[in-house]
Amino acid sequence: MSDVEEVTLLMDSFDFVTDVTPFSSLETPVYTCIIYLTLLLLCKLLVRIRGKSFNAALQPIVIGHNIFLSLGSALLLAALLYELFENAQAVGGTPGHKLWTIWCDEPPRRYTKGRLYFYYYVNYIFKFYEMADTLILALRDRPTPFLHVYHHAATMVLCWSQLREHSTTQWVPIVINLVIHVAMYYYYAMASLGINVWWKRHLTTAQIVQFVIDVWVCAYATYLKYMFHYGTEDGADCGGTMLAGYFGTGLLFSYLVLFINFYLANYIYKKVQKKRKAL
Template identity: 45%
Template sequence: MAPLADLLLSTLPLKSLGVPHRLTHYVNGKTPLSTPQEVFPTLAAYLVTIFGIQKWMKNRPPFKLQFLFRLHNAFLTAGSLLLVLLIMEEVVPQIYKHGVFWGLCDVKMWSERLEFYYMINYYFKYIELIDTVFLALKKKPLAFLHVFHHSATALLCYTQLNGRTSVQWVPIAINLTVHVIMYYYYYATAGGAKIWWKKYLTTFQIVQFVIDLFVVYFATYNYYAATYFPNLPSYGSCAGTETAALFGCGLLSSYLVLFIQFYIQTYKKPAGKKPIVNGKANGVANG
């Protein structure tokens, strides 16, 4: 039973509306942004656009864009919340029925609904690129962490969809939860609210990657142990391609290092020195 998903499907019956199969299922080469020929030029265009805007704005006054910025953040807050609820509605009963390892690694954890949710999450990553456009138009500094994380995460989601990794619901669900809080923070502070818990949001972002790495390294280890080193202890193999698993481990490891570095630079500075992050001393990594 999936009451929330069933309610949405009864409200928006995709099949009866004639939505093509390639838009509700990930079909390599047919689903939008499902090939390297689409993904890499799109991400390259993102970089050209933001640095082009930054150069264009050099001798111009910054735009305020408060209404659009708040609307953007409200959409991502609500969208992230809805999506994480849908994912957990699908995942939790399976773990309750079959156990944690099955829920992390069994090939059957790649259900039609989860595939569709992963696609939506993937497209969210392109919408989130607009974050940087706002920063550039407001003449805020484009921090390396921000630009790298935004572009690399879109690529990460692309590789995991192609690799059909069963474990990906864990980092996706945690990331969506972080984004519910983070985008609400940006929505609220853009309206003038004073948020006291910004430091704890950064801590949550770091904890996110610690959990992610524990889970993805656990899944990757079990895959390699079961496949290539049967004498090593393991629970069994894990669904997904080797390329996707290794790329995920490597990129998430780099995120952890970068976010810890950000935390140290932001909160461990001598008193009186406020680091500038995304153009203001807000102490939250937009990632």
Template identity: 45%
Template sequence: MAPIADFLLAYVPSNIPHYLTTYVQGKTPLSTDVVVYSALASYLAIIFGIQAIMKNQKPLKLTLLFQIHNVILSGGSLLLLVLMLEEILPIFWKHGIYHAMCAEASWTPRMEFYYMINYSFKYLELLDTVFLAFKKKPLAFLHVFHHSATALLCYSQLNGKTSVSWVVISLNLMVHVLMYYYYYATAGGAKIWWKKYLTTMQIAQFVIDLFVVYFGTYQHFSYVYWADTMPHIGNCAGTEQAALFGCGLLSSYLLLFINFYIQTYKKPSRGPKPTANGNGVANGKANGHAYVE
């Protein structure tokens, strides 16, 4: 039973091309290496181009557009999270957590469609950096790397059909509901006291992510290559390339976020206390994003 999905799908036109609701590499938008790498290269060129153009210009506020952008991403993340849980929880309840995380059957047609929507969100989120560039905020390495690499991560997992994807994506959506609300609220001048805890939540997210993806990767390799020598429960669906890429990239995220946390919250203060900028975060420590600044 998926009443919310059933209600929404009743309003979806029946003549939509199948490659827009089912992932077909080469036909679904943003589903080839050339297109994806070109899009991400264009992202980098655009943001650094804006930086160069704005160098001798006054910062643009763009408050209303920025708030609309964040409302869309916060609300969209919440709706997508609810839809994904509505699909996966009955599988978990009926077959158990291992089946929900590792069985090929857990990659249902609806889950694949939700993964495609989540993937499209990653390109919409690239506008975060465009806003920062127009506002003449610093473009921290963590911010630019995380935004571009996450689009690549979602692309790789769609191609690899990794069954544990829903765990990573659900946690990410949960964080994004709060994170984009934070951006919306602080853009309007609100003072948010829980920024530090949002960063902590993001670090906890990556710890859980890594436990899940390393567990799934170990299960797969043990099942395929070391069935007689290594203890395992069974196979975990997905290609090896996608699994290893996910493990490596998520590991780098955890290290980068921990370093950001230490630099932002644990570093001894020097000189006068920094004042808050228009986004409710400290000058010198932030550029408008809860996890990077």
């Protein structure tokens, strides 16, 4: 069997098995968060001891890092969309039920394993590398606000939890997040090159819209599952667990609140303060 055939077989048969699949154990997100925060403190301490940042030395790395993440996100997005399209074509029934079937994937699981789930796993692995964003900021002696630190760590945990509980709705936030990351890391790459990009504010707006959609999708799927098992109204036994639904919805809602607060602080309150100073 050739290497290409082995990779194809791995993708087609992939499933996230706790304590068997690499980085699937509970210890992985726990230890990763501890190491992440420890390295962040060490980077800040190193800059303080040195007396100046590593900004100049890191410049080529920063450019390459952002270009890699923008292009990598674009490739993974293309692969995910193609697989979703293929799955939609394979779903029987009326066209209006295709995305619903993939989104809810009522047991027995059909779409929360195999090639699509392999792409979810690749997205999860990306989250470990994306944590380097915060460490680079610290080494460049740039601010590392709570939103930034929390978002990177929590998203890794979120991806792990949804893989572990075989959530079927995760493709929605993953696809939207990849779209945002293509644009966001492109913006960071251009900023590193000294090129002005006018749509920075709109990127934050897009992130807020992203989390509004994510929260609704996850909350609605959780509601359907709850009504199916415990309610008196019609529901749907969407794949995944109630724990995944509650955790995912809650965490995404916290993102929404924090990003709205970031938007208000940086684009509304600052504007008001400038007007008051000008009077």
